[in-house]
Structures are given as structure tokens and as C-alpha cells.
Amino acid sequence: xxxxxxxxxxxxxxxxxxxxxxxxxxxxxxxxxxxxxxxxxxxxxxxxxxxxxxxxxxxxxxxxxxxxxxxxxxxxxxxxxxxxxxxxxxxxxxxxxxxxxxxxxxxxxxxxxxxxxxxxxxxxxxxxxxxxxxxxxxxxxxxxxxxxxxxxxxxxxxxxxxxxxxxxxxxxxxxxxxxxxxxxxxxxxxxxxxxxxxxxxxxxxxxxxxxxxxxxxxxxxxxxxxxxxxxxxxxxxxxxxxxxxxxxxxxxxxxxxxxxxxxxxxxxxxxxxxxxxxxxxxxxxxxxxxxxxxxxxxxxxxxxxxxxxxxxxxxxxxxxxxxxxxxxxxxxxxxxxxxxxxxxxxxxxxxxxxxxxxxxxxxxxxxxxxxxxxxxxxxxxxxxxxxxxxxxxxxxxxxxxxxxxxxxxxxxxxxxxxxxxxxxxxxx
Amino acid sequence: xxxxxxxxxxxxxxxxxxxxxxxxxxxxxxxxxxxxxxxxxxxxxxxxxxxxxxxxxxxxxxxxxxxxxxxxxxxxxxxxxxxxxxxxxxxxxxxxxxxxxxxxxxxxxxxxxxxxxxxxxxxxxxxxxxxxxxxxxxxxxxxxxxxxxxxxxxxxxxxxxxxxxxxxxxxxxxxxxxxxxxxxxxxxxxxxxxxxxxxxxxxxxxxxxxxxxxxxxxxxxxxxxxxxxxxxxxxxxxxxxxxxxxxxxxxxxxxxxxxxxxxxxxxxxxxxxxxxxxxxxxxxxxxxxxxxxxxxxxxxxxxxxxxxxxxxxxxxxxxxxxxxxxxxxxxxxxxxxxxxxxxxxxxxxxxxxxxxxxxxxxxxxxxxxxxxxxxxxxxxxxxxxxxxxxxxxxxxxxxxxxxxxxxxxxxxxxxxxxxxxxxxxxxx
Numbered sequence: 001x002x003x004x005x006x007x008x009x010x011x012x013x014x015x016x017x018x019x020x021x022x023x024x025x026x027x028x029x030x031x032x033x034x035x036x037x038x039x040x041x042x043x044x045x046x047x048x049x050x051x052x053x054x055x056x057x058x059x060x061x062x063x064x065x066x067x068x069x070x071x072x073x074x075x076x077x078x079x080x081x082x083x084x085x086x087x088x089x090x091x092x093x094x095x096x097x098x099x100x101x102x103x104x105x106x107x108x109x110x111x112x113x114x115x116x117x118x119x120x121x122x123x124x125x126x127x128x129x130x131x132x133x134x135x136x137x138x139x140x141x142x143x144x145x146x147x148x149x150x151x152x153x154x155x156x157x158x159x160x161x162x163x164x165x166x167x168x169x170x171x172x173x174x175x176x177x178x179x180x181x182x183x184x185x186x187x188x189x190x191x192x193x194x195x196x197x198x199x200x201x202x203x204x205x206x207x208x209x210x211x212x213x214x215x216x217x218x219x220x221x222x223x224x225x226x227x228x229x230x231x232x233x234x235x236x237x238x239x240x241x242x243x244x245x246x247x248x249x250x251x252x253x254x255x256x257x258x259x260x261x262x263x264x265x266x267x268x269x270x271x272x273x274x275x276x277x278x279x280x281x282x283x284x285x286x287x288x289x290x291x292x293x294x295x296x297x298x299x300x301x302x303x304x305x306x307x308x309x310x311x312x313x314x315x316x317x318x319x320x321x322x323x324x325x326x327x328x329x330x331x332x333x334x335x336x337x338x339x340x341x342x343x344x345x346x347x348x349x350x351x352x353x354x355x356x357x358x359x360x361x362x363x364x365x366x367x368x369x370x371x372x373x374x375x376x377x378x379x380x381x382x383x384x385x386x387x388x389x390x391x392x393x394x395x396x397x398x399x400x401x402x403x404x405x406x407x408x409x410x411x412x413x414x415x416x417x418x419x420x421x422x423x424x425x426x427x428x
Numbered sequence: 429x430x431x432x433x434x435x436x437x438x439x440x441x442x443x444x445x446x447x448x449x450x451x452x453x454x455x456x457x458x459x460x461x462x463x464x465x466x467x468x469x470x471x472x473x474x475x476x477x478x479x480x481x482x483x484x485x486x487x488x489x490x491x492x493x494x495x496x497x498x499x500x501x502x503x504x505x506x507x508x509x510x511x512x513x514x515x516x517x518x519x520x521x522x523x524x525x526x527x528x529x530x531x532x533x534x535x536x537x538x539x540x541x542x543x544x545x546x547x548x549x550x551x552x553x554x555x556x557x558x559x560x561x562x563x564x565x566x567x568x569x570x571x572x573x574x575x576x577x578x579x580x581x582x583x584x585x586x587x588x589x590x591x592x593x594x595x596x597x598x599x600x601x602x603x604x605x606x607x608x609x610x611x612x613x614x615x616x617x618x619x620x621x622x623x624x625x626x627x628x629x630x631x632x633x634x635x636x637x638x639x640x641x642x643x644x645x646x647x648x649x650x651x652x653x654x655x656x657x658x659x660x661x662x663x664x665x666x667x668x669x670x671x672x673x674x675x676x677x678x679x680x681x682x683x684x685x686x687x688x689x690x691x692x693x694x695x696x697x698x699x700x701x702x703x704x705x706x707x708x709x710x711x712x713x714x715x716x717x718x719x720x721x722x723x724x725x726x727x728x729x730x731x732x733x734x735x736x737x738x739x740x741x742x743x744x745x746x747x748x749x750x751x752x753x754x755x756x757x758x759x760x761x762x763x764x765x766x767x768x769x770x771x772x773x774x775x776x777x778x779x780x781x782x783x784x785x786x787x788x789x790x791x792x793x794x795x796x797x798x799x800x801x802x803x804x805x806x807x808x809x810x811x812x813x814x815x816x817x818x819x820x821x822x823x824x825x826x827x828x829x830x831x832x833x834x835x836x837x838x839x840x841x842x843x844x845x846x847x848x849x850x851x852x853x854x855x856x
Contacts, residue, residue, distance in 0.1 A: 023492035061516060064451035069519040076515030076530045080508040087504030088489060091497040102504045106534055107579055151535055 001176065001235055001251075002244040007040040009175040014047040014143065014165035018182040019239035020085050021052030023092075029180075029239060030092035033138065037098050043133055045172065046100075046140045047165040048089050050081025055144075071116030075145075075155045079105075082142035082161065090140040099137040103128070105145040105153070110164070112146035118157035119146050121167045129172065141168065159220025166223040170230035177232050179219065180239040185248030186211060186218050189267040189410050193403055196415040200248050200265060207265050208234075208250040210358045210391045214268040224250060264359040264368060264413040269406050271353040271399050272322035275384060276332075279315045280343035286314055292331050298324040302354065302387045302394050317385055319354060319396055352384060353402035356394040357413060363390045368413070375412045381405050429604065429663055429679075430672040435468040437603040442475040442571065442593035446610040447667035448513050449480030451520075457608075457667060458520035461566065465526050471561055473600065474528075474568045475593040476517050478509025483572075499544030503573075503583045507533075510570035510589065518568040527565040531556070533573040533581070538592070540574035546585035547574050549595045557600065569596065587648025594651040598658035605660050607647065608667040613676030614639065614646050617695040617838050621831055624843040628676050628693060635693050636662075636678040638786050638819045642696040652678060692787040692796060692841040697834050699781040699827050700750035703812060704760075707743045708771035714742055720759050726752040730782065730815045730822050745813055747782060747824055780812060781830035784822040785841060791818045796841070803840045809833050 005011070013033070020026050033044060049055075058078045062069040069077075086102040093100035108128055112119035132139045143161025146154045156163045162179055169177035186208065189197040203211075205228035212221040218236055227234045227250060237247035281289065293300055302319040320328055325348060332346050362368055369388055372395065376383055381404070384396040397405050433439070441461070448454050461472060477483075486506045490497040497505075514530040521528035536556055540547035560567045571589025574582045584591045590607055597605035612627055614636065619625040631639075633656035640649040646664055655662045655678060665675035709717065721728055730747040748756055753776060760774050790796055797816055800823065804811055809832070812824040825833050 023489055027493065058512060061451055061512065062519065065455065065516065065519055065523060067523045069516075070522045073515045073519035073522065073528075073530055076518070076532075077512050080511045080515075083508045083511070084486060084489065084505050087501045087508075088493065088497075090504070091490065091493055091501035094498050094501065095493060095495045102501055104504075104581070153532070 010043045011176045012045045012169040013178045016181045017049040034096040047143045048085040049161040054081035075116045079145040086142040102140045106147045110146040112154045114148040119154035124171045162220045162223035166226035169232045177234045179236045184238045184246045185236045203250045273352045273354045274325040275349040277317045277347045279345045351399045353399045358392045429677045438471045439604045440473045440597040441606045444609045445477040462524040475571045476513040477589040482509035503544045507573040514570040530568045534575045538574045540582045542576040547582035552599045590648045590651035594654035597660045605662045607664045612666045612674045613664045631678045701780045701782045702753040703777040705745045705775045707773045779827045781827045786820045
């Protein structure tokens with residue numbers, strides 16, 4: 001990627017919380033930017049997160065109040081951390097003789113809708129960025145924050161600074177959006193848990209997005225979605241690694257290379273899963289129930305659907321995050337008491353985990369699903385549910401068996417084997 | 429004061445750092461405001477400081493960078509604390525069912541000049557406050573911050589939130605500006621050091637301002653100046669004391685009461701003083717030297733001036749804060765080396781303290797000065813310098829004798845005696 005950049009390239013650089021957790025680290029980052037600036041790369045925008053655990057501290061303050069805090073006040077409190085980082089980063093750059101200017105959301109007119117806590121950016125006035133560049137100034141933008149049409153502060157939700165960076169990159173038609181973080185890039189599985197997990201050098205947007213949704217904490221789904229929509233290459237790299245060493249590049253060039261090919265890219269595990277089994281509902285009742293889940297923000301995943309013909313009723317199982325299971329239980333218990341639900345029944349099972357295989361062209365190749373089931377069966381690991389799509393196959397297993405399941409699947413589907421060999425093994 | 433207020437009264441309430449140092453305390457304050465609101469007082473504006481030592485923590489971050497930080501970045505970093513307090517206070521009010529809205533400087537167009545770090549407020553758009561009140565909403569304003577004409581963040585310097593409150597009160601033509609703090613009000617001397625120090629129930633603006641300048645940490649000079657200029661009554665009170673109990677009222681009504689009367693109100697002590705004695709300078713050279721002091725921000729105080737006739741040269745002594753003495757020394761040493769300064773000489777004396785008697789009509793009554801000198805002489809305390817004005821008499825004594833000097837002067841000039849008796853004692 002980096003060899004394609006010129007002095008005229010527009011680069012948005014986002015630095016995450018651990019990267020700016022101390023003044024020393026901020027200074028180190030300033031030195032990196034100064035080197036780039038002095039080498040002639042002057043069209044840089046810096047986006048910063050809050051220092052280390054600062055946002056958590058601020059969230060803690062809001063939680064210490066008696067009741068849940070209102071969304072507008074919440075946004076005002078939790079967005080303060082990025083302001084501090086922006087001021088410090090601009091100051092550090094100036095100390096290295098690089099002209100720099102800190103910007104808050106309202107100063108760049110980072111306009112969002114009014115969904116406090118998870119607002120979406122609608123527009124950014126990039127003329128101020130251009131003005132900075134014309135004067136040789138590096139703009140340093142406080143991430144995570146925006147303003148709505150009333151001029152009220154909003155925040156962009158989890159991974160908000162990544163979203164700020166990607167959106168700025170989109171509006172600037174940037175050549176690169178760098179996500180500088182505390183790991184070298186995106187891995188094929190969690191390297192702390194899975195032996196042989198390896199750094200993924202390139203990813204296409206769709207796979208990267210799926211990995212982000214499934215909880216890879218490195219990239220955030222919206223950042224990837226914006227990158228995909230505006231075709232902005234995204235690099236995930238270690239803030240303090242040597243220049244142009246290891247990193248993950250997310251761009252649109254990958255897909256072409258493995259067109260019509262099955263490509264298993266990575267594995268992810270979520271150990272906080274419950275399974276809900278519902279029986280004795282009509283289709284209409286089922287639809288009403290799921291509508292209620294949506295309304296309280298429950299994310300229903302891995303749905304398996306079975307029609308019991310003679311009763312004209314449906315049996316459905318689905319997985320939910322343990323964070324949501326109490327909401328689900330409340331709704332189910334309330335439903336059961338209503339007239340017309342006499343034959344309705346439900347079971348919730350706990351201590352489950354969701355292991356997901358992520359890649360491209362997975363639906364077209366049922367051999368991968370077969371291989372997955374075979375691998376787990378050989379290890380005597382029961383699969384409670386399974387669902388697959390073009391980009392992922394997710395299965396529910398016992399929580400205590402998740403790590404070994406992940407290791408086995410990584411060994412079989414990713415590590416050191418070409419996809420062709422995997423497929424052959426299944427076919428034989 | 430409080431019995432004069434009606435439901436239509438406009439009140440600006442400022443809460444200081446120790447008052448909002450925890451979420452619990454913020455909640456307590458919200459409950460106070462809620463009681464007032466429910467009793468019908470709805471034209472309230474709340475101004476908040478940063479929580480506890482938060483601004484110090486932020487200043488510490490700026491100081492941790494290698495070199496002094498640029499002023500604009502500094503302001504962006506150190507103003508973040510008030511934003512957090514404003515959000516939390518608005519949230520706490522809402523939890524008590526009081527409609528509230530947090531405001532940052534740019535949202536109220538608190539416009540200042542561009543003197544980062546000690547900007548002066550030029551204007552505030554109070555229409556947003558009126559709009560809030562029309563809807564029954566309490567505005568909660570982040571103190572200490574402003575924006576300049578370029579839209580850049582500025583801060584108002586030491587005591588900045590008091591300045592925000594007083595200026596808002598001025599623009600709103602408020603009936604009262606409350607400074608809610610961690611002491612019951614302004615005392616006749618530091619109650620931790622001087623026995624018999626008492627709460628001053630009323631003060632006129634001039635005396636209050638002089639006390640603020642001389643280092644009473646409760647009120648800040650600019651806040652008092654704004655109050656005086658726009659004739660806004662200021663109340664200093666303990667945030668968590670019972671309503672309408674003890675407090676200090678600063679207003680213009682006091683002066684009338686003691687017109688033509690000597691009124692010794694309080695004593696203050698500054699233990700970080702050096703005395704500088706200059707000899708062998710022409711008037712022109714002296715003026716140039718003082719001009720240099722001004723340029724580097726040295727505050728020269730208590731000047732005593734002696735003309736040595738035969739030489740057409742002047743001897744001058746003055747006191748400076750120990751914080752400034754190094755700057756003074758540097759300038760004096762550099763000056764001594766210049767041509768035309770061969771007979772110039774200087775001495776700097778350390779370990780001194782400045783004890784000041786503050787009151788009204790002091791110049792008219794030299795008896796107070798006489799009493800002061802007599803009291804100190806009887807206790808064998810040498811007075812190194814003395815200067816007096818309408819509102820204060822300051823004298824330099826040895827640092828080690830400052831506390832006893834203060835106690836003796838408090839006993840003689842303030843405690844339990846009418847001014848008349850003091851004067852008689854001197855006259856006899």
C-alpha cells in the first residue's frame with residue numbers, strides 16, 4: 001500500500017485510546033507525523049480517541065448518578081476525552097515544529113442526526129481542512145463527536161473515532177485511512193487463544209465488516225462500511241511499529257484475486273451466548289414477538305426455523321447475547337400470560353458460545369460446512385445450531401468447548417493449508 | 429438578600445470545583461435547585477466548574493509535554509473539565525424531573541478576545557437562555573470557557589467560572605449572582621490562622637475586590653469588578669449549608685451605611701514576598717526599568733519612593749511576589765551591565781510577608797495607620813515598608829512574624845471593637 005502513496009496523497013490517520021494513553025506516547029506519535037511531514041507528505045488529517053481508559057471513566061461518572069442519564073447529557077460528558085487528546089496532540093506537533101490545529105466537531109461542522117449515543121455523520125465541512133493544508137497546517141480532529149442540527153453535541157457510539165476517520169476520509173476522497181492501534185493488524189483468530197493465528201495482510205471490505213460485526217475489536221463495522229461505500233483503502237497497523245512493516249490492508253482489490261474461490265479468512269468466538277427455543281406459535285405471533293425484540297434493541301442471531309405442518313405452528317430457535325437474554329426472558333414471560341398463547345412454550349439454554357468461520361464464497365461451497373461439522377464431530381464437540389451465509393458460518397457449541405473448537409477449525413480451515421486442499425479432504 | 433427575591437427573580441448560580449467534585453455532590457446540588465424550581469423560582473442559570481482537581485490534572489497533562497504548550501491547545505485541553513460537569517449537572521437535574529440543558533461556550537456564543545488563557549468575555553447570546561426559561565428549562569453552563577471570533581476555544585484564566593457567572597448575570601441583568609463554594613463566605617481574616625476571624629455579612633464591591641486581589645481565594649477580582657460595573661448583588665455561600673443561613677453579600681448598599689466612617693473590614697497575609705531596593709537611577713532609567721517589569725508580567729507592589737536631591741537620582745523600594753523575583757533579578761543584573769548604569773545598585777531581601785488591612789475610607793483616617801504601627805511596634809515587629817490607599821494599608825514584615833502580626837492587628841482593628849473605640853484608643 002505505502003509504496004503507492006505520493007507527496008500529494010491524502011491520508012487520514014486515526015490513533016486509538018491505548019496509542020494516546022500517555023503524553024509520552026502522544027509525543028512519539030507526533031514525531032512519526034513530523035517525519036512524514038518533513039518528507040513532504042503534508043495532506044494529513046489526524047483523528048484522536050480519548051486517552052486510555054478516559055471514556056470508561058467518564059461513562060462511569062454517568063453511571064454513578066441514580067438513574068440512567070439522558071442521552072444528550074451523556075454525550076456531553078463522554079465526548080470530553082477526545083477534546084483533551086486533540087489539544088495535546090496539536091501541542092505535541094507544534095513542539096516538533098509542525099504547524100497544527102485542534103478541531104472539535106462543531107468547528108468542522110461534523111453534522112450528525114440527533115440519535116444521541118449512536119449518531120450517524122451526515123456531512124463534514126472539509127473547507128477548513130483544505131484551508132489548513134494550504135497553510136501547511138495539520139488538522140487534529142477530536143474523534144467520536146458530532147453536532148446535530150440544533151447544535152447539540154452527539155456521539156457516534158462504539159468505535160466512534162474510527163467512524164470519524166473513515167467519514168473524513170470519504171469526504172476528502174482520501175488515498176488512505178489508517179487505523180493506528182495496539183496490534184499489528186487483523187488476525188485470522190485471536191492470537192492469545194489460538195495457536196498459529198496469523199496476521200491477515202489483505203482483506204476485502206465484506207469479510208472485514210463481518211469480522212468487525214462478530215466482535216473483532218480491531219475494526220468497527222461502520223468504519224469498514226464507509227470505506228467500502230467510498231472505496232477508501234483502510235490500513236490497520238500498530239501505532240509504534242516501524243513504518244511499512246506489518247499491517248492489514250482492507251480494500252476492494254482482494255475480491256478479484258479470489259473470485260469464485262472459497263476463502264476462509266478468520267475465526268471468531270463469542271462466549272456470551274444463550275439459545276432460545278420457542279414452540280407453539282403461529283407465524284403471526286412469531287412476527288409480533290420478533291417485532292418486540294427489535295423494539296427493545298435485542299439483536300437476534302442464528303435463527304433456525306422449523307415448521308410443524310400438522311399444527312400450522314412454527315418452532316424457532318435463535319441465539320442472543322447474554323447481555324440481551326434478560327430482556328428476551330421478560331418479553332417471553334409476559335407473552336406467555338396473554339390470551340391465545342396457551343400452547344406457547346419456550347426454553348432458554350445458557351453456557352453456550354458462538355464460533356464463526358468468516359470468509360468469501362462460503363454459501364457456494366457447502367464443503368466448508370461439511371468440513372466444519374466433521375472436524376467438530378471427530379472431537380466430540382456437539383453443534384447446537386448452525387447458520388451460514390455468503391461470508392460466514394456460525395455454530396453454537398458449549399462454552400467450555402469453544403476454545404478447542406476454535407483451535408481445531410483454525411488448524412483445519414486456515415493454518416498452513418490452501419483452500420483447495422481443505423476442500424479435497426472433504427470430498428474424499 | 430434572599431427575602432428580597434421573588435418568583436420572577438433572575439438568579440445565576442455558580443458551583444465551584446469542590447462543590448461538584450463527586451457525582452453525589454452534584455446530585456445534592458440538583459436537589460437544591462429542584463426545590464427552588466418547585467417553589468416557583470424558574471429563572472435560574474447554573475454555571476459549573478470542573479470536578480474537584482480535574483483542571484489541575486489537565487494542566488498537569490499539558491505540563492508533561494517537553495516544552496511549554498501553545499496557548500490555543502492549552503485552552504482546548506484544560507476546558508474539558510467544565511464540559512463534563514455541565515453534562516452531569518444537567519443529567520442530575522433531569523433525574524429530579526427538572527428540565528435542564530447543558531451548554532458549552534460556543535452554544536451560547538460566549539465570545540471573548542483571543543487572549544488564550546486569560547480571555548475577556550465580550551458578549552453572550554442570552555436569547556438561548558430566554559428560550560430555555562420560556563420552556564421551563566434550566567440552562568447549565570460550562571464555566572471558564574469562551575470562543576474567539578475565529579471560533580477557537582479560549583479560557584478565562586484563574587477564577588474563570590466566577591467570571592462566566594458574573595458576566596451572565598450582567599447580560600441577564602440578574603437579581604443575584606450566587607458563588608457557591610466550600611466556605612460560608614468571606615472572612616475578616618483566614619479563620620484557620622487568626623483566632624476570632626469572623627464571617628463578613630456584607631461587603632461593598634471595592635473592599636471585596638481589594639480582598640480578592642490580595643489573595644482571598646473565595647472571590648476573584650474580575651467577578652467582583654463585573655458585579656460592581658453592572659450593580660449585580662453577589663452572594664458567597666457554602667453550597668451545602670442550609671438555605672439563607674450564613675453568607676456574604678457583596679453589593680452597593682454597604683457604602684452608604686458607613687459613609688464618612690472608617691471601616692476596617694479584613695486582614696490578609698501573603699507570605700511569599702521579596703523586597704527590592706534600587707539606588708542610583710535617574711527617573712528616566714527608573715521608568716524604563718519598570719516598563720521592562722510590566723512587559724514580562726511582573727506585578728510590582730508597595731512602592732516607596734525617595735528622591736535624593738543632590739544627585740538627581742531616585743531611590744525606590746518595592747515588593748514583588750516570590751513567583752516573580754527571579755524575573756526581576758534577571759532584568760536587574762542585565763541592566764547593571766549596560767552603559768550609563770555605573771552607579772546603579774540593588775538589593776533583594778527575602779523571607780518577607782505582606783500583611784494588608786482592608787477597609788473603606790482608610791486614607792482619610794491616618795489614625796488607623798498610626799494604630800497599626802503602634803500595635804506592631806509594641807510587639808517588637810519591624811515594619812519594612814508601608815503603603816496605604818483608600819481601601820488598604822499594606823506593610824511588609826518578616827515572614828516568621830506575619831501570623832502573630834495578623835492576629836494582633838485583627839484583635840486591635842476588627843475583633844469585637846467598634847471602629848470608634850479603635851480610633852479613640854489611638855487618640856488618647
